[in-house]
Amino acid sequence: MNGQDVSGVGGERRPVGALEDEVLVLLQSGRGPLTPGEVLEKLGGTLAYSTVVTVLSRMHDKGLLSRAKQGRAYAYTPVADGHGLTARRMRQVLESDPDREAVLSRFVENLPPGDERLLRRLLGTDLPEGR
Template identity: 45%
Template structure:
């Protein structure tokens, strides 16, 4: 779903929409393919810029397709969400405060899952 004229998108919303279109595409998609999948309301150059930025971030790969490129999603939705959380944490000054408030909002089941994932043998991933 694309925001209509006069509506503003949240930061990252367009990237998420483009990623969703790539992931649902089932194979490499050109800029025009992605634009069509999004409803063709966006400028071609806007979609092209988003795809290029996603490729730079490692969220998509591209291969030559004639005079253009065809893009593919390279990570699953969970990894994209995790990447976005890391970016949000990086943008805030007090990680401990953000993580504390996040943890307080978890259900008992989610808390247990997190504890299991962070068990004694778990090593933090390097990002």
């Protein structure tokens, strides 16, 4: 993500993006919203509490998590499952270019035939013979 490292209490270092991924997997596999303390505990307690709060807050700011007040802290929930988050990222990339038609055209042109057939099926259109 931004290449910074996060140090745990034991001095271990990991890229910030890796920690976000780990937190996201943890939240997606959970049975409900988790507070920073619960996330810290499930991560093994090697990080500082403030690090977990910062990561969760940044993920919320990025639109990856929703949160609701639970006591004095927030409890966090992923806004979508893994596939939904991938689809959100794809949409964000598409929206970052002013020429949607060109981006979508290039995207479809570069799909393997099986993926193009799947996309056409999902969109309810038939694929011309030979592809």
